[in-house]
Amino acid sequence: MNNFEFKCPTKIIFGADTISKIKEEIxxxxxxxxTYGGGSIRKNGVLKQVKEAxxxxxxxEFGGIEPNPKYETLMEAVNMVKEGGYNFLLAVGGGxxxxxxxxxxxxxxxxxxPWDILSKGATIHxxxxxxxxxxxxxxxxxxxxxxxxxxxxxxxxxxxxxxxxYPKFSIIDPKTTYTLPEKQTVNGIVDTFTHVMEQYATxxxxxxxxDQWALGIIKTLLEEGxxxxxxxxxxxxxxxxxxxxxxxxxxxxxxGAVQDWSTHMIGHELTAFYGLDHGExxxxxxxxxxxxxxxxxxxxxxxxxIEVFGANEFLPKSLLADIAIKKTEKFFNKxxxxxxxxxxxxxxxxxxxEVKKRFSQRGTVLGxxxxxxxxxxxxxxxxx
Amino acid sequence: MNNFEFKCPTKIIFGADTISKIKEEIxxxxxxxxTYGGGSIRKNGVLKQVKEAxxxxxxxEFGGIEPNPKYETLMEAVNMVKEGGYNFLLAVGGGxxxxxxxxxxxxxxxxxxPWDILSKGATIHxxxxxxxxxxxxxxxxxxxxxxxxxxxxxxxxxxxxxxxxYPKFSIIDPKTTYTLPEKQTVNGIVDTFTHVMEQYATxxxxxxxxDQWALGIIKTLLEEGxxxxxxxxxxxxxxxxxxxxxxxxxxxxxxGAVQDWSTHMIGHELTAFYGLDHGExxxxxxxxxxxxxxxxxxxxxxxxxIEVFGANEFLPKSLLADIAIKKTEKFFNKxxxxxxxxxxxxxxxxxxxEVKKRFSQRGTVLGxxxxxxxxxxxxxxxxx
Numbered sequence: 001m002n003n004f005e006f007k008c009p010t011k012i013i014f015g016a017d018t019i020s021k022i023k024e025e026i027x028x029x030x031x032x033x034x035t036y037g038g039g040s041i042r043k044n045g046v047l048k049q050v051k052e053a054x055x056x057x058x059x060x061e062f063g064g065i066e067p068n069p070k071y072e073t074l075m076e077a078v079n080m081v082k083e084g085g086y087n088f089l090l091a092v093g094g095g096x097x098x099x100x101x102x103x104x105x106x107x108x109x110x111x112x113x114p115w116d117i118l119s120k121g122a123t124i125h126x127x128x129x130x131x132x133x134x135x136x137x138x139x140x141x142x143x144x145x146x147x148x149x150x151x152x153x154x155x156x157x158x159x160x161x162x163x164x165x166y167p168k169f170s171i172i173d174p175k176t177t178y179t180l181p182e183k184q185t186v187n188g189i190v191d192t193f194t195h196v197m198e199q200y201a202t203x204x205x206x207x208x209x210x211d212q213w214a215l216g217i218i219k220t221l222l223e224e225g226x227x228x229x230x231x232x233x234x235x236x237x238x239x240x241x242x243x244x245x246x247x248x249x250x251x252x253x254x255x256g257a258v259q260d261w262s263t264h265m266i267g268h269e270l271t272a273f274y275g276l277d278h279g280e281x282x283x284x285x286x287x288x289x290x291x292x293x294x295x296x297x298x299x300x301x302x303x304x305x306i307e308v309f310g311a312n313e314f315l316p317k318s319l320l321a322d323i324a325i326k327k328t329e330k331f332f333n334k335x336x337x338x339x340x341x342x343x344x345x346x347x348x349x350x351x352x353x354e355v356k357k358r359f360s361q362r363g364t365v366l367g368x369x370x371x372x373x374x375x376x377x378x379x380x381x382x383x384x
Numbered sequence: 385m386n387n388f389e390f391k392c393p394t395k396i397i398f399g400a401d402t403i404s405k406i407k408e409e410i411x412x413x414x415x416x417x418x419t420y421g422g423g424s425i426r427k428n429g430v431l432k433q434v435k436e437a438x439x440x441x442x443x444x445e446f447g448g449i450e451p452n453p454k455y456e457t458l459m460e461a462v463n464m465v466k467e468g469g470y471n472f473l474l475a476v477g478g479g480x481x482x483x484x485x486x487x488x489x490x491x492x493x494x495x496x497x498p499w500d501i502l503s504k505g506a507t508i509h510x511x512x513x514x515x516x517x518x519x520x521x522x523x524x525x526x527x528x529x530x531x532x533x534x535x536x537x538x539x540x541x542x543x544x545x546x547x548x549x550y551p552k553f554s555i556i557d558p559k560t561t562y563t564l565p566e567k568q569t570v571n572g573i574v575d576t577f578t579h580v581m582e583q584y585a586t587x588x589x590x591x592x593x594x595d596q597w598a599l600g601i602i603k604t605l606l607e608e609g610x611x612x613x614x615x616x617x618x619x620x621x622x623x624x625x626x627x628x629x630x631x632x633x634x635x636x637x638x639x640g641a642v643q644d645w646s647t648h649m650i651g652h653e654l655t656a657f658y659g660l661d662h663g664e665x666x667x668x669x670x671x672x673x674x675x676x677x678x679x680x681x682x683x684x685x686x687x688x689x690i691e692v693f694g695a696n697e698f699l700p701k702s703l704l705a706d707i708a709i710k711k712t713e714k715f716f717n718k719x720x721x722x723x724x725x726x727x728x729x730x731x732x733x734x735x736x737x738e739v740k741k742r743f744s745q746r747g748t749v750l751g752x753x754x755x756x757x758x759x760x761x762x763x764x765x766x767x768x
Contacts, residue, residue, distance in 0.1 A: 001623040003399025007553075008392070014640065015387025169391075206620040209604045209627055216596030223592060236590040239385040243593055243640070252636060256398065256627070 001207050001256040008250060010143050011169040014243070016235065018173050019046070019133055022053040022090070025169045026131065030088035032059035033081060035101045037066065037093045044179045046135055050092050060084065065093070068271055068278070069100030071115065071151040074107065081108040081128065091132040091167075094184075095139025098132045099147035102165040105130045118149055118158040127164040135176040137242035138188035138279070140195060140249025142170035150272060157268040172246065174238040182229065186335050187279025189225045189241065192248040193218065193328075194282040198261045199254035201290065201300045202368040207257040211300070214253040215307050217244050222308070225335055262366035263289050266377055269355045274346055283337040284344070287329045288384035292376065294321050296369060301325065341384050352381035385591050385640040392634060394527050395553040398627070400619065402557050403430070403517055406437040406474070409553045410515065414472035416443035417465060419485045421450065421477045428563045430519055434476050444468065449477070452655055452662070453484030455499065455535040458491065465492040465512065475516040475551075478568075479523025482516045483531035486549040489514045502533055502542040511548040519560040521626040522572035522663070524579060524633025526554035534656060541652040556630065558622040566613065570719050571663025573609045573625065576632040577602065577712075578666040582645045583638035585674065585684045586752040591641040595684070598637040599691050601628050606692070609719055646750035647673050650761055653739045658730055667721040668728070671713045672768040676760065678705050680753060685709065725768050736765035 013021050026032065034050065041047040062077045081089070081104060091101035105127040107114035116122040134142040141147065146161040177185070200214035221244055227237035247253065266289070267281030276284075290297055302320035305311040309327045311320055329339050341348040358364070359374040366372035372380070397405050410416065418434065425431040446461045464470070465488060475485035491498035493510040500506040518526040525531065530545040561569070584598035605628055611621035631637065650673070651665030660668075674681055686704035689695040693711045695704055713723050725732040742748070743758040750756035756764070 001399075001620055001627070003402060005395065005397050007395035011389065011391035012639075013389050015385075018387060206624070208607060208624060209600060209631065212600030212603060213597050216593055216600055219596060220593045236385055239640070240590070240592060243385070247593065255396075256623070 002205055002258070004256045006251065006255050007163070008143060008166065010167045012143060012172065012246070013169060014172045015239075016173060016175050018171050019049040020053045021171060022050065022131075022133070023057070026057065026088060026090070028057065030057070030129070031084070031086050032057055032088045032090055033077070033084070033086040034059055034061045034090045034092055035065060035077065035097055035104065036061070036063050036091070037097045038064070040179075041092055041135065044176065046092060046133065046176050050090070050133060059090075060086070065097045065100040067094075067096045068148075068150045068157065069096045069103070071103075071118075071149055072153070074100050074103050074149065075114065077104045078107045078114065087128060089128055089130040091130060092135070094134070094136030095141040098134060098141040098167070099139065099149065101130055101132070102141070102145075102147040103149050103160070104128075105165050106160070106162060115151070117160050118151075121160065124160075124162040124164050127162065129168055130165060131168045131170065133171045133173070133176075136180065136184060136188060137177060137245035138184075138191040140192070140246055142167060142172065143246050143250035148268065155272045157272040172242055174235060174242050177238050177242065178233045180232070182232075182336070183277075185228060185232070186337050187277050188245060189221055189335060190279040190283045190332060190337050192241075192245045193221055193331075194263055194286050195248040196253060197286060198263060199251075199257060199259050201297045201304070202258040202260050203296065204299050205256070205258055210253055210255065210257045211303065215304060217248055217253065218304070218308050220244050222331060229335060258368045260368045262372050265364070265366050266355060266380060269358055270351065273354055274344075274351070276344060276346075279337065280344065283332045283339050284341055284384045285380065287325050287339055289380045290321075290325045290328075292380045292383060293367065293372070294318070294325075296367070296371070297321070341381075348382050348384055351384075352378045355381045386589055386642070388640045390635065390639050391547070392527060392550065394551045396527060396556065396630070397553060398556045399623075400557060400559050402555050403433040404437045405555060406434065406515075406517070407441070410441065410472060410474070412441065414441070414513070415468070415470050416441055416472045416474055417461070417468070417470040418443055418445045418474045418476055419449060419461065419481055419488065420445070420447050420475070421481045422448070424563075425476055425519065428560065430476060430517065430560050434474070434517060443474075444470070449481045449484040451478075451480045452532075452534045452541065453480045453487070455487075455502075455533055456537070458484050458487050458533065459498065461488045462491045462498065471512060473512055473514040475514060476519070478518070478520030479525040482518060482525040482551070483523065483533065485514055485516070486525070486529075486531040487533050487544070488512075489549050490544070490546060499535070501544050505544065508544075508546040508548050511546065513552055514549060515552045515554065517555045517557070517560075520564065520568060520572060521561060521629035522568075522575040524576070524630055526551060526556065527630050527634035532652065539656045541656040556626055558619060558626050561622050561626065562617050564616070566616075566720070567661075569612055569616070570721050571661050572629060573605055573719060574663040574667045574716060574721050576625075576629045577605055577715075578647055578670050579632040580637060581670060582647060583635075583641060583643050585681045585688070586642040586644050587680065588683050589640070589642055594637055594639065594641045595687065599688060601632055601637065602688070602692050604628050606715060613719060642752050644752045646756050646761075649748070649750050650739060650764060653742055654735065657738055658728075658735070660728060663721065664728065667716045667723050668725055668768045669764065671709050671716075671723055673764045674705075674709045674712075676764045676767060677751065677756070678702070678709075680751070680755070681705070725765075732766050732768055735768075736762045739765050
């Protein structure tokens with residue numbers, strides 16, 4: 001096991017009808033800006049519950065944060081925060097709203113050009129307090145300090161992380177997900193699946209407990225995913241899927257293990273360039289990347305085939321890895337997510353050329369062994 | 385899944401040669417009291433490493449905290465803290481030292497009779513900052529806010545918990561466990577096993593992920609436990625066992641699930657009365673309690689038999705539960721821990737009478753369903 005350090009100060013408040021607890025968690029002297037996306041939290045009553053809980057507090061609203069939150073929009077919020085003197089941000093919505101709010105929190109206190117936080121990894125010394133009512137089981141943003149932001153003008157999608165933007169608290173009420181469009185439920189399951197695999201399917205440094213936990217999330221997704229699609233108001237299945245999503249990216253499963261994240265990095269380019277959903281890009285790239293990088297990931301994929309898919313442990317490792325790849329594609333297909341670029345009407349060669357060009361320009365090299373060069377990325381996208 | 389709230393602000397610093405990091409974590413203006421137990425941390429060089437890291441800091445020492453830390457000893461430390469104006473406690477040693485230090489931290493700021501913290505569950509409003517270098521994989525105390533304290537004069541062993549006594553940081557260097565006496569390594573494995581089972585082997589509220597994680601710890605203990613006993617300097621096995629111990633009682637495996645803790649409560653009485661090691665009492669009580677309470681725990685024990693011990697899923701549940709009980713006893717025996725009171729020279733009827741008397745006097749009723757009355761506890765101890 002590798003050495004590691006870990007601290008997550010976020011308080012999780014999980015369960016049915018917990019939104020009202022906001023009022024016990026935010027100090028009464030705070031000037032609050034509620035941030036959200038489109039209209040879904042109006043339609044499903046979540047915004048109403050939030051406002052009822054904030055009765056007597058000093059708050060305003062900033063709506064319109066997009067999926068794949070845009071730098072341009074977020075900078076409008078930064079101006080509002082600075083002019084209005086807001087000192088607490090409450091994100092209400094999915095991971096995009098929360099990611100955007102993390103950026104607003106950091107950029108509002110940043111001395112310099114805020115884009116540097118994303119493009120140059122500039123250090124964040126201070127941020128406004130944030131918290132959230134998270135309504136989409138997918139990004140795990142509710143229990144980590146990372147965020148992914150897009151910029152319209154340059155078609156870029158970049159990430160940052162800082163312990164200054166851990167949510168003070170996150171409220172997870174699985175009932176808020178009853179009315180999710182099926183597409184978003186599916187994307188969330190694929191996102192969680194891929195988060196887990198980015199932390200598991202690397203090379204082995206002798207972390208059997210972390211492996212068990214990672215595969216435990218996968219087993220739970222395989223069992224509970226079809227249940228929520230069949231019965232969107234199955235509370236326990238919704239709760240289990242949400243807790244999988246949170247634990248898929250709070251790093252509990254990968255402390256001391258080796259991480260990858262190249263599927264995400266390649267996927268981000270496809271979102272930035274073609275506007276594909278994040279979950280769609282992951283379902284496209286993950287199996288192809290495993291296929292191209294099979295040699296490096298063989299031990300973990302073989303273990304997955306045995307433990308999750310019940311494959312015979314005496315089969316050759318290469319065959320076991322193939323089984324893990326095939327069964328993963330099959331699961332994505334089963335829950336309604338296509339895994340080939342052409343099925344989304346995209347020419348894989350054109351996409352491969354574009355991704356290679358961008359990675360070459362930025363000098364991007366990916367993978368847990370730092371061996372996914374722009375040429376290998378080309379191959380992965382071409383094969384997708 | 386049940387509703388839950390969770391927050392653990394402790395920073396974990398895990399890995400080889402990490403003790404020197406103390407100096408980056410404690411503010412330089414603190415007046416530090418190092419607390420420890422017997423001489424083992426002198427012999428194995430841990431105290432030396434701690435003092436080297438604290439070069440330039442203002443610190444003193446308080447040694448002599450016993451296994452099953454005694455109220456009488458801890459109150460001496462409380463006096464020293466108050467008189468000396470110490471404002472940071474650094475526990476160096478096992479769970480007993482850390483538990484004792486949590487009590488010192490709370491009692492030093494407590495307005496009233498400190499014993500009330502244990503006997504009456506008095507609320508703790510304030511505590512001195514604490515941190516630790518934990519050297520025994522067992523109690524999980526390094527990542528929770530609970531402690532168990534004994535009192536000589538009344539032969540009592542009682543617990544308290546308060547979020548004010550979360551360690552600021554915990555340093556876990558698996559190399560510090562290379563020189564542990566085998567008995568302590570074994571007790572730690574039994575303790576971790578039992579912690580997990582107190583949170584798992586209850587009734588099912590549909591928490592498949594938590595179940596997977598709990599059983600993941602058990603599988604890892606079964607694999608890695610014999611390795612550390614065979615080769616005490618196997619770093620990875622030591623690291624895996626330590627991380628199992630920490631995760632066995634940081635509550636990650638039981639959020640939203642139902643907990644028991646009756647094996648511990650009965651075991652505490654046996655320690656208080658007969659001076660048995662904590663790990664010994666657990667190995668004695670757990671199988672007997674499962675046997676007596678089999679009906680209530682059948683679903684989870686059957687699942688354990690299938691997932692951990694590879695039992696045939698088509699066997700009757702009652703038989704599967706018996707398999708889980710037998711295999712658990714067998715594992716304890718295999719790593720050198722006896723599971724019957726008479727094997728420790730104790731008459732089980734006499735012990736049963738004593739436990740029943742104590743529980744009756746205090747009105748103690750245990751178990752996840754509140755159905756382990758003093759009479760049932762009598763049966764459990766008699767059967768042990």
